[in-house]
Amino acid sequence: MKIVIIGGGPAGMMAAISAKEANQEAEVIILEKMERLGRKLLITGKGRCNITSSLNISDFIKNVPGNGMFLYSAFNKYTNEDIIKFLEDKGVKVKEERGNRIFPASDKSQDVLDAFISRLKELKVKIKTNVEVIRIEKGNNEVKGVTYINNNKEEYMEADKIILATGGKSYSSTGSTGDGYKIAQELGHTITKIRPSLVPMETYEKSLCKELQGLSLKNVGIKIIDIKNNKEIYNDFGEMLFTHFGVSGPTILSASAHILRYKDAEKLLNEKQIKLFIDLKPALSMEKLDIRIRKDFEEVKNKQFQNSLDKLLPKKMINPIIALSEINPTKKVNEVTKEERLRIVNLLKNFQVTLKNFRDIEDAIITAGGISIKEINPSTMESKIIKNLYFAGEIIDVDAYTGGFNLQIAYSTGYVAGGSTW
Ligand SMILES: Cc1cc2nc3c(=O)[nH]c(=O)nc-3n(C[C@H](O)[C@H](O)[C@H](O)COP(=O)(O)OP(=O)(O)OC[C@H]3O[C@@H](n4cnc5c(N)ncnc54)[C@H](O)[C@@H]3O)c2cc1C
Numbered sequence: 001m002k003i004v005i006i007g008g009g010p011a012g013m014m015a016a017i018s019a020k021e022a023n024q025e026a027e028v029i030i031l032e033k034m035e036r037l038g039r040k041l042l043i044t045g046k047g048r049c050n051i052t053s054s055l056n057i058s059d060f061i062k063n064v065p066g067n068g069m070f071l072y073s074a075f076n077k078y079t080n081e082d083i084i085k086f087l088e089d090k091g092v093k094v095k096e097e098r099g100n101r102i103f104p105a106s107d108k109s110q111d112v113l114d115a116f117i118s119r120l121k122e123l124k125v126k127i128k129t130n131v132e133v134i135r136i137e138k139g140n141n142e143v144k145g146v147t148y149i150n151n152n153k154e155e156y157m158e159a160d161k162i163i164l165a166t167g168g169k170s171y172s173s174t175g176s177t178g179d180g181y182k183i184a185q186e187l188g189h190t191i192t193k194i195r196p197s198l199v200p201m202e203t204y205e206k207s208l209c210k211e212l213q214g215l216s217l218k219n220v221g222i223k224i225i226d227i228k229n230n231k232e233i234y235n236d237f238g239e240m241l242f243t244h245f246g247v248s249g250p251t252i253l254s255a256s257a258h259i260l261r262y263k264d265a266e267k268l269l270n271e272k273q274i275k276l277f278i279d280l281k282p283a284l285s286m287e288k289l290d291i292r293i294r295k296d297f298e299e300v301k302n303k304q305f306q307n308s309l310d311k312l313l314p315k316k317m318i319n320p321i322i323a324l325s326e327i328n329p330t331k332k333v334n335e336v337t338k339e340e341r342l343r344i345v346n347l348l349k350n351f352q353v354t355l356k357n358f359r360d361i362e363d364a365i366i367t368a369g370g371i372s373i374k375e376i377n378p379s380t381m382e383s384k385i386i387k388n389l390y391f392a393g394e395i396i397d398v399d400a401y402t403g404g405f406n407l408q409i410a411y412s413t414g415y416v417a418g419g420s421t422w
Contacts, residue, residue, distance in 0.1 A: 008032035011393025012165035018418030049109030090115035168367025196364030200248035212242035221279035
């Protein structure tokens with residue numbers, strides 16, 4: 001029995017481990033396009049790898065807005081505890097951080113990758129790198145083998161079972177270039193609309209964001225509001241970042257996954273109807289913030305207004321707030337009126353920018369869309385169209401929020417696909 005796995009990301013590696021553990025006699029081989037396995041895994045969690053979440057399975061499913069229920073069986077068969085045990089058996093200790101996030105205690109994604117590679121070696125899984133699969137060959141609706149490019153030459157390899165785990169279409173320098181969609185489509189599979197999720201957002205206020213570029217705001221409240229229908233799309237608390245094109249950072253990435261699924265989002269974005277409100281002082285009510293500003297002003301009452309906000313705001317934010325407040329910057333602080341002061345309070349509690357667009361899929365953490373789940377058996381990950389073909393990981397039309405859920409999808413579906421080949 002020869003099992004060929006296309007793609008050596010976390011899904012492909014786990015599929016190989018599981019296939020070999022299920023059937024030691026089988027020849028299991030990973031075909032990976034890049035020079036090394038797990039390039040994307042290495043950059044996860046800013047190089048720290050948010051391995052999984054400590055939540056229970058029903059909460060896992062709630063955190064997978066893209067077809068979460070499809071994963072019920074896979075999440076049950078290979079849980080967060082299983083991946084933690086797998087890593088700990090390989091000497092990788094883990095720790096839990098805020099938001100139920102599990103990381104390696106070392107803060108090094110390399111340790112997670114090393115654990116996978118060590119197990120692959122132990123199990124004598126064959127690894128062929130620098131080979132780009134271009135086609136899966138079939139006969140009688142059953143897989144026969146794969147055609148790939150090796151040293152600029154086309155080569156063919158027979159296979160009894162094939163697991164397609166080529167990932168999504170973002171951060172293409174990691175090898176995830178979306179090849180698998182075309183390969184599956186040629187076999188008759190449906191690919192649902194490919195869209196970026198967990199992605200930075202462009203704003204209409206280009207010059208304002210450019211001025212604030214590089215400013216990272218920690219512990220702020222954010223709200224995404226559909227102005228037209230007066231509806232809240234998302235709210236969160238945490239970190240965000242201004243960039244030359246707009247906004248990014250953890251809370252914005254999460255918000256993007258919600259906006260993606262909001263009715264008529266594209267139209268509303270085009271109509272400038274989706275706004276981001278930033279609460280720069282979430283710990284203080286309007287009244288308390290006003291008291292605080294009055295106190296600050298009292299201490300600098302003879303200074304010019306433009307020199308009065310240092311204690312209240314990060315440096316980069318001062319000029320934009322002064323401009324937006326429309327208060328004469330050279331005015332003496334003790335001449336600032338109550339109405340003007342309340343304008344400042346309002347700006348700090350509701351600093352707003354208008355969202356324009358999602359950034360390109362290349363900059364997305366996750367690809368939403370993929371192989372239609374209607375064509376995959378959820379308890380085996382086998383294709384319902386082609387016999388002996390399986391899918392694992394991000395190539396499937398599933399996508400989750402941040403928090404370690406996307407990697408857990410890769411391990412769980414990889415485990416099930418590999419184990420089902422026997
Ligand atoms: C910046 C960033 C940070 C992230 N952080 C986290 C995090 O902390 N926690 C979390 O849960 N998720 C995170 N993710 C998401 C997570 O990395 C992915 O969901 C996960 O890697 C998907 O695994 P996969 O094995 O399906 O695909 P991939 O990891 O994309 O692996 C696919 C593999 O297939 C190979 N391949 C592609 N085409 C071919 C071909 N034609 N022939 C041969 N090989 C091919 C690729 O080279 C690649 O090695 C992050 C993503 C990004 C971009």
